[in-house]
Amino acid sequence: MDDRNMITVEIDGKPVTVEQDTTILEAARRIGVFIPALCSSDLVDPYAACRLCVVEVDDGRRKKLVTSCNYPLRRPVSVETSSEKVMRNRKTILEMMLARWPNVKLISDLAAHAGVSEPRFIHPGADLNPNACVLCGLCMRICEQGIWENIINFTGRGADRSVRMPYDSRQPHCIGCGACAEICPTGAITMADDPNQPYDAEMVRRAGMRVTEEMIKYDDEQCDMRGVGTAHLVEIMDAYDLLPVMNYRFGAHEDTPKISSDVFRQNYFSKGKPDGCWLGCTMACAKAIEGFRLKTGPYRGEKVLVDGPEYETLGGSSNMGVFDPDFVVEYNFYCDTYGLDTISFSTMTAFIMECYEAGVLDNVKTGGLEIPFGAGDAALELLHLIGRGEGFGLIAGRGIRYMKKYFAENFGADPAFLQDIGMEAKGMEYSEYVTKESLAQQGGYGIALKGAQHDEAWLIFMDMVNKQIPTFEDKAEALHYFPMWRTWFGLCGLCKLPWNDVEPPDNAETDEPAKVPGHVQGYCEFFEGVTGKPQTMDSLVRMSEKVYNFQRVFNLRMGFGRREHDVIPYRSAGPVTVEEYESRQERYDAQLKEDAGIDPKGMSSVEKVAALRKHREKQYEHLLDAVYKRRGWTSDGVPTVEKLLDLGIDFPDVLELVRKHGG
Amino acid sequence: MISVNGESLDWSPGKTVRDVIREMNYRFPLLIVRIDGRLVPRGSYDSTAVPDGAEVDIIHLMSGG
Structure with missing residues (x-):
């Protein structure tokens, strides 16, 4: 951090130096000064709803009460966390809370800390439940900001305010991640124990929640799995000469930016939220493209939803020498529709393309397909031939190991050359990484x-x-x-x-x-x-x-x-x-x-x-x-x-x- | 001259960890940087200068399928 961005303030007489825009609450915590806060968490944005974190700030000209959870430090100030004015304010709030939720331990503890044992007020709607909801809003905010869902929210006004799912109905979009229950400070929200009856459900949940917390805090700056999924690896693999290009001959290409994750983030991925493979996953790296109009095949002209593409599908495209995002989405859709694996299809098509360029194949042997590297249209036609079980598709669809034997026996190709360039082991096509410079990875495959x-x-x-x-x-x-x-x-x-x-x-x-x-x-x-x-x-x-x-x-x-x-x-x-x-x-x-x-x-x-x-x-x-x-x-x-x-x-x-x- | 993951790299005064990462074209986000064995916190790459003759390890973790 540049020193120019640091700022020194005084909190209860103690100096503390922090990054500019650090909140008072955060700065106080760093030097061990306690400020009560009900609606604050480092997993969500400041909310300033409970008002318990109010402190008095003196900027040299005047003193004022501010909520410490959302007050950014931008110049040297002096802060008092328990001045007379602060305590008078805080006590009043706690007395009101205590009147409404007299048996919630968190509230009575905070009240006791502020010197309040009995409320001055009587609340006609007092909730005697020790696990009552205290309307801090942490649950709905972690759902929205942390999980990128909006399953629960406040409903009603004034004394009738409560946290609910829409229309009080069970929401099918709730992924059951448990983040709302985990962050709830009173136990008002709890998870129903799994019907599988784990030995210790709490232990399972805590292990999962640690990953959820990391996703909330760090995913944006780490792999951005929720934003673009594994597609983020395309530009990275290209930078390290590891992205397969033209049947693994090369590891990078000048056209890679055309199929980078940013292209899909900006122009294709239509779901502005994570899409998990199963309920409860908060990494949720699956992506979807809605309303994609197909150009080929049995569904030509129709608008469809496409699940993907992931890294391997994109790497498969560069491996075929095709750097056209529309092609990627189309071949992704039809592989899914025909029940084919995008890795196997792209790797074996890359093999066919090299065979075509090397003269092993020609458009007679392929039944009319002209299929050099980069021929996306021909690759899609081959995909449809495989899907329909017709012509050259009947040969290609059986995979590289079969083709190596077939081309040698029927087309007089050199078996040694085919073995060298036919990227399969044990009959399975390679996935999309160039391994030439890593002996360990050669073994890994x-x-x-x-x-x-x-x-x-x-x-x-x-x-x-x-x-x-x-x-x-x-x-x-x-x-x-x-x-x-x-x-x-x-x-x-x-x-x-x-x-x-x-x-x-x-x-x-x-x-x-x-x-x-x-x-x-x-x-x-x-x-x-x-x-x-x-x-x-x-x-x-x-x-x-x-x-x-x-x-x-x-x-x-x-x-x-x-x-x-x-x-x-x-x-x-x-x-x-x-x-x-x-x-x-x-x-x-x-x-x-x-x-x-x-x-x-x-x-x-x-x-x-x-x-x-x-x-x-x-x-x-x-x-x-x-x-x-x-x-x-x-x-x-x-x-x-x-x-x-x-x-x-x-x-x-x-x-x-x-x-x-x-x- | 400094060494980065065993490879030699030119040194110039004021060269930071971020400069080294950029020069090596290290695009991967999950990195661990050590200068002569000392860990450099992820938030300090811009402000940490690499001394001449340093041995820099820039460990890439794994990710993806």
Whole structure:
């Protein structure tokens, strides 16, 4: 903070220096001076309704009473928090409150603190309920300002004023987040206990509320998940050369701003509020586009509501070389409508586009489709062909692994080239990140049990940018911990995003901020609150490890669980073509020299591509060795009998299977 | 000269943490900055000068799907 923006004031004779525009109430709290306040919270804007926080301010010219919760400090002043005038005012308010709510402990405590034991007044409508609503308005304000909903509000006037849902009816828009109950200072609003009968509902709610508080306070300045969802990653990935462009050949493009999150925020996302996947989620990062008029397909000309796009759908578009936001929304809608995954569709279309440009395909083989990179119209036509199960759509719709075989057998294509550029592992298409500069992430995709998905481990920043995991052992440790940890979300049916798409304020001060220890503790409490069984980070990971290893054995039974199945296409590890190499020549030349010990001087680009490939493929094999060792697997990637015994999953048929494969 | 995540970067008097972040084109919002091991609070990037010869770690956390 610039010193020019600091201001020193005196509160009850104590000097305090604060940022300009800090309220008196906040400044007083920083130096431990108590000012009573009923309607104030750091989760909502000042309201100045209860008037209890009134103080006397002397600016050198005159003294005046002001509400401290919304009085911004802009020049040196002297503040008295309990002058005679202040106390007379405060006592009168508390006497009126006490008359109306005589049994509410919060009111009687505040009154006692101000020296009031009996009210001077008699209120004809006194509410004897010890949990009576005191009309502070915190609940409706957190609903509106914190959760971006408007489920409850004041109704009636004067003595008839109360907090209600509209028409006194249960509101379907209420997401049941519990924020109103949590912030209510008297217990007037409570949550009905979950019919699932958790062991300790309060513990579950508190764990959830901590994330809700962080969303309210920090999301705007952190990931803006409620504003644009994961779309915010488009421009970030582009800045780090990680946004897939033209079948993962490149990691950035000059046209990326055309599909950035700002474009969707300003021109497309029609819901000015968060949209959660399920009730109660306050991260609520889903987005919607209303009234989008379709240009193609069976619903051409109709206005529809589109759910999305998320980052992967946008990254899929750049991967096809299409930087047209209308295209993104249209392909998003039709993928959803046909029941297709936008990742699989875009990655396999990017593969088809590269095959088309490389001469593997032509418009005869595609049944008339001219489909180079950037051909959004052709991509949509392909999407409709897949949806209808017609023509080339019948081939493309079976995915990259099938196409690689089909193109080699029927079109005479080079199988090695198709393997290099066909971005799939275990038959599943890659999601939308460029992994060439992160060996750990190559493993994250290649070893993932379900196929090439990043949701087991997203390690690119740790590895490539932070350089936190330089050795094979470091990478192996990350490829042990994070997949096990993230598997736990799957076990419990939880979304991973609240774990690390909002960060606790003290996360930076923890030993392992990448793990977000504060949130891991919250998940321990969540689990304990549901089951009654106390947990630690290690015990949660242990749960996952059992399941993860069991899944690996399942893969083995289905023919996918060995080292040969953890191979990755070379495009995932490095530049396949001369064009790719030369686009980042300085980087790759330096790596050849520094990492591989090969002087690139005098080498042709073809030779450099080959030399770098040899080096990187070797690195990947070393990585597999290290990860398998860390996980307690054989060098062929099979869980050992000892590991299964240790995890307590040594069922006879499981043991028989792994023994057959050398486990 | 300073080091940022192991990479060399030119130093000039008055260069702040914010300047370094901008120069490195670090667009990601969830950062943790340490200068010679000392944590720099997130609100102080504009006012914290980076001394010549400093080792700056700018740790990117993870986010997204």
